[in-house]
Amino acid sequence: MSAAAPPAAITDPAAREKAVAEELFARFREGAAPFDTAILQPAETLIDLYGEDMRARAYVTRDPLRGELMLRPDFTVPLLEAHLAAGGGAGRYAYVGKVFRMQEAGSGRPSEYLQVGLEHLGGEDPLAEEIALFLEVHEALAGLPVRIETGDVGLLVAAVEALGTSRARKDALLRHLWRPGRFRELVERFGGRRAPHPAQAALLARLAQEGVEGVMAGIGELHGLRERDEIAERLRALLEEARTPPLPAARLDAVERLLALDCPLGEALPALEEIAAELPGMEEAVSRFAERVVALARAGIEPQEVRFAGSFGRTSLEYYDGFVFGFVARDRPDLPPLATGGRYDALAARLGGARLPAVGAVVRPGPVARLREGE
Amino acid sequence: MSLRLAVPSKGRLQEATFEWFGARGITLRRTGSGREYAAAADGVAGLVVELLPAGEIARDLAAGRIHLGVTGTDLVCEKIPDPAADVQSLAALGFGHADLVLAVPVPWVDVATVDDLDDVAARFRRRHGRRLRIATKYHRLVRDFLRVKGVADYALVDSQGATEGTIRNRTAEAIADITSTGETLRANRLKILDDGLILQSQAELFLSRRAAWGKDAQDALARLCARLGLDLPKLKGAGAASS
Numbered sequence: 001m002s003a004a005a006p007p008a009a010i011t012d013p014a015a016r017e018k019a020v021a022e023e024l025f026a027r028f029r030e031g032a033a034p035f036d037t038a039i040l041q042p043a044e045t046l047i048d049l050y051g052e053d054m055r056a057r058a059y060v061t062r063d064p065l066r067g068e069l070m071l072r073p074d075f076t077v078p079l080l081e082a083h084l085a086a087g088g089g090a091g092r093y094a095y096v097g098k099v100f101r102m103q104e105a106g107s108g109r110p111s112e113y114l115q116v117g118l119e120h121l122g123g124e125d126p127l128a129e130e131i132a133l134f135l136e137v138h139e140a141l142a143g144l145p146v147r148i149e150t151g152d153v154g155l156l157v158a159a160v161e162a163l164g165t166s167r168a169r170k171d172a173l174l175r176h177l178w179r180p181g182r183f184r185e186l187v188e189r190f191g192g193r194r195a196p197h198p199a200q201a202a203l204l205a206r207l208a209q210e211g212v213e214g215v216m217a218g219i220g221e222l223h224g225l226r227e228r229d230e231i232a233e234r235l236r237a238l239l240e241e242a243r244t245p246p247l248p249a250a251r252l253d254a255v256e257r258l259l260a261l262d263c264p265l266g267e268a269l270p271a272l273e274e275i276a277a278e279l280p281g282m283e284e285a286v287s288r289f290a291e292r293v294v295a296l297a298r299a300g301i302e303p304q305e306v307r308f309a310g311s312f313g314r315t316s317l318e319y320y321d322g323f324v325f326g327f328v329a330r331d332r333p334d335l336p337p338l339a340t341g342g343r344y345d346a347l348a349a350r351l352g353g354a355r356l357p358a359v360g361a362v363v364r365p366g367p368v369a370r371l372r373e374g375e
Numbered sequence: 376m377s378l379r380l381a382v383p384s385k386g387r388l389q390e391a392t393f394e395w396f397g398a399r400g401i402t403l404r405r406t407g408s409g410r411e412y413a414a415a416a417d418g419v420a421g422l423v424v425e426l427l428p429a430g431e432i433a434r435d436l437a438a439g440r441i442h443l444g445v446t447g448t449d450l451v452c453e454k455i456p457d458p459a460a461d462v463q464s465l466a467a468l469g470f471g472h473a474d475l476v477l478a479v480p481v482p483w484v485d486v487a488t489v490d491d492l493d494d495v496a497a498r499f500r501r502r503h504g505r506r507l508r509i510a511t512k513y514h515r516l517v518r519d520f521l522r523v524k525g526v527a528d529y530a531l532v533d534s535q536g537a538t539e540g541t542i543r544n545r546t547a548e549a550i551a552d553i554t555s556t557g558e559t560l561r562a563n564r565l566k567i568l569d570d571g572l573i574l575q576s577q578a579e580l581f582l583s584r585r586a587a588w589g590k591d592a593q594d595a596l597a598r599l600c601a602r603l604g605l606d607l608p609k610l611k612g613a614g615a616a617s618s
Contacts (some may be wrong), residue, residue, distance in 0.1 A: 051506070052518055105457030153447055175497060175527065180527025182493075199487030199569055219482040220564070224542040226483070226495070232501060234495065366526045 013366070015341075015359070016373070017114055020365035021096050022142055025118040028094035032118055035095040037078040043068035046077060049319070049350060059100050071100035074359055075117055076319070083121055084353040090122035101171070109336065110366065119360035120347075125358035127288075129345060130323055131295045137327065137339050137361045138301065142372055145330040146338060148305070150265060151312025152292075153177070154322040155272065158285030159255050165190065166244050168237060178314055180259075187255065192246030201234075204242050212236055254278035262312035265293060266303030292323060320346040323359070335367040354356070378595035379424045379586075381435060381444040384412055384426040388578060391470040392445045395481055399603050419602055421595030430454060437461045439585030442592055443599075449475055449576035451552060453513050454512075462581045465605055471578035473553040475513055476569030477520075479592065480542055481564040488569050491523050492549065496528040506530035510538050510547035513573070517551040537596045539563035 044067070047054050051299060058073040072078075083091055096116045103109040120129040138148075160173045161266050169190050176182040188194040196204070206215055212235045222228055256277045261271055269290055276282040293303050311326030322343030331336045341361025349354035382403060383389045394604075401418040405411075405586045414424040427435065432444040437455040445468065455461050479486050486495055496507040507529045511517050514531055521529065532547050539559050541547035549572060554560055558569065586592070588610045600607045 042529070048506075052529060052531055053522055054563075055531075056515075056518055056522070106460065172494070174495075176525060179524075179525040179527070185490075197488050197490070197569070202551070203484065215484055220486050222480065222482045223545075223564075225503060225545055226480075226482060226499060226548055230498065231483060231485055232394070234498060238485060257568050 009333055013369070016369040017366040020369045020372070021114040021116050024095040024363055024365055024368075025094060027140055028116060028118045028136065032092040034093040035073065035075070035079050035082070035093040035119075036097065037072065037074050037082070037095075037364070039100075040066075040069045041072050041078060042066070043070040043312060044288070045081070045351075046073065049077065053217040057102055059102060062362070071112075072097070073099055073101055074121065075115065075362075076347075079119055080121070080347060080358065081351055082119070084348060088122065088348070088353060088356060088373060090124075092118070092120050094118045113364060113366050115362045116230060116365055117360060119358065121358045122356055126343075126345075127291060127295060129357065130292070130359045131299055133341065133359050133361060134296070134301075134323075134325060137297055137341065139364060140363060141327055141338060141368070144338070144368070145308065146327045148301075148324065148325065148327055149307045149309060149312055150325045151309050151314075152285075153287055153320050153325055154350075155258060155282070155285050155310070155315055156314075157281055157321065158282045159258050159275070162279035162281035163247060163251055163255070164280075165247055166240070168241060169244065169247075180311070180314055187247075187252055190247045191249065191252045198244075201346050204238065207235060207239055212239070250278050251300075258310045261308070263307040263308060264304045265296075265308040268308040269293065319347045319350075321346050325361075329367065329371050332371065335370065336364060338368050338371065339363040377421045377424065378419075378443065378592045379423050379441045379598065380416070381425050381427045381432045381441045381446075382414070383429045383432070383445060387505050388429060388445075388471055389426070392468070392578065395468050395470070399601050400600055401599075419595065419599045421591060422599060436581050436583040437584050437585065439587065442583055442586045442588070442596070444489040444581050444583070445473055445578055446546065446581065447473070447575055447576045448579055449473065449513065449516070451581060452515050452574060452576075452577075454455065461585055462583055463608055464579045464604070465600075465608060466580045468578040468580060471576070472614050473555045473576045475516060475551060475553050476551065476560075476567045476575040477517075477551050477573065478507070478554075478560050483566075486568070489521075489526060489571060493524075493528075494567060496526065500528045507551045508532045508547040509551055509595040510534035510541040511551040511554075512536075512538070516573055539565060541616060562615055584610075 017247065043060050046058065052239045059071040061069050063069055079093055079095065094117070096114065098112050099113045100116045103111050118133060120133050123129040156177055157174065160170055163170060173183060173186055175187060212232055215235060216228065216232050219231065258275050261268065263271065272286045272289060276286045297303050314318050320342040322345060324342030327339040328337050339361055341359065343359045345355055345357050347358060348354065384577060396403050401416060403414060403416050403424055406415050412426040414426050416422045416424045429446045430450050432446040433450040433454040436444045437442045447502045448599060450461060451458050459577040477489065477530055480494065499507040507592050509517065509529055510532050512533065525546045534541050538550050540563065548567065557567065593610065597607055
């Protein structure tokens with residue numbers, strides 16, 4: 001006699017999404033502490049982290065008593081905050097729940113959907129945590145036709161640090177790492193490939209003649225919070241920048257090559273070594289990258305099957321700062337990525353704690369369910 | 376069903392709208408006592424006129440409550456999430472010109488471009504521990520503009536009027552507002568950034584793609600367009616949008 005009759009096929013997409021979410025959560029919570037948090041989150045923390053753009057991506061509402069609130073766009077920030085408040089250290093967490101994101105008109109993408117996630121915080125061996133978490137996601141999606149895309153924001157940071165130019169220029173580039181258009185503009189300007197704006201050229205000429213004090217003497221009465229010494233300080237910074245020699249073309253080209261790199265993960269290392277040869281100081285980041293490829297291969301991930309792109313992860317939320325990855329359904333451009341994740345060691349410090357090795361990923365059960373059903 | 380046209384409920388914009396239609400043989404006039412918000416049209420059969428605040432005209436066009444409306448480009452772009460899908464401009468009317476611009480205090484000699492503003496925003500945040508505030512009522516337009524330009528470390532603060540005064544009141548460091556002659560900006564010692572033009576606006580005659588385009592409305596539109604010398608717009612899925 002057969003066992004109980006198989007349950008009738010679930011046809012409601014929301015119910016299927018929920019069933020897949022529960023299955024993924026059950027898998028992720030083995031060896032991890034379950035985490036949950038309120039749907040209404042204080043808006044300030046998130047806007048402070050991501051800026052005004054966040055308002056265009058998340059639902060912001062107001063409470064006369066609690067101030068500005070946001071419908072949870074993400075679990076990672078409240079999770080990390082709770083972890084730090086509980087004393088930090090090492091911890092593995094799993095969560096499941098709805099997140100809310102505003103979508104562009106006509107995109108057809110849902111504005112509320114389930115997310116299942118896991119985060120490995122702290123830990124003795126960050127690379128091992130990274131690989132373990134990646135494998136968990138990989139296994140959860142086993143059997144599905146996916147393409148794995150990876151990147152390494154740490155390589156980009158290291159390349160900028162190795163540019164051998166002023167701290168001000170490096171800071172400007174690092175600040176705009178996540179805004180590719182702005183980044184390119186800065187690269188061109190620092191490389192002397194773009195003429196200064198006429199107004200700036202005129203200001204520099206005046207500064208050369210009258211000096212910072214001379215220019216400041218004529219600015220008149222000042223209103224608002226920005227004070228005179230701030231203006232004077234920036235004038236001095238503009239002079240300093242004008243005196244800084246343009247970045248050598250070879251170094252800029254190396255950064256451009258890194259951003260344009262797109263190849264199987266197994267073929268990236270020689271290209272990265274060539275790039276690092278132009279950017280002394282990048283070697284450490286490249287050797288960390290090499291160790292990761294070896295560790296992935298040892299864990300059974302074939303490096304030729306995984307894509308590596310120098311720019312991958314640059315347009316997502318800006319907390320990633322190391323290894324980043326995404327699992328994308330093959331031949332299904334209509335589906336959002338099934339899973340995304342990466343290293344975000346610096347986030348704890350930005351939330352007021354100490355730097356903490358951290359890696360996390362989210363899986364979206366909705367598209368996973370659709371892909372499994374072949375629709 | 377008739378063709379519903381909404382025009383601004385008062386002021387210079389209303390006068391200019393009446394003049395524009397009048398010059399093309401369509402008389403719009405207020406009816407009832409001077410304070411009553413009612414109007415009528417002569418010259419096109421089936422055309423019904425209503426008086427509404429310009430901001431509500433934009434909203435009602437998007438909702439399909441009216442077929443046609445005269446309002447500013449700025450309001451359509453700010454208040455309608457997907458203007459191209461919801462409305463179509465039939466004619467630019469040549470008045471109500473105004474530019475939405477980014478402006479900073481004149482004494483900021485070090486700031487002439489959006490690029491400078493971005494750099495100042497980073498420094499301001501380091502120094503003051505908070506984001507540089509830009510006062511505006513055009514939140515979406517300003518945020519989109521700054522995102523495309525790659526500006527970070529700013530915060531928008533809402534200002535529904537007398538925006539130029541926010542800096543003196545220390546509630547903002549910079550502003551984004553509508554200006555036609557620049558006089559108010561100059562009087563408040565503000566200067567427009569060289570590349571700080573966010574949107575050029577004027578009064579336009581808009582058509583709602585979301586309205587119910589029954590046969591009567593389409594016929595009246597054809598008569599109106601003939602009178603105004605405008606090409607008759609193609610109405611996709613006419614009549615189907617109503618529910």
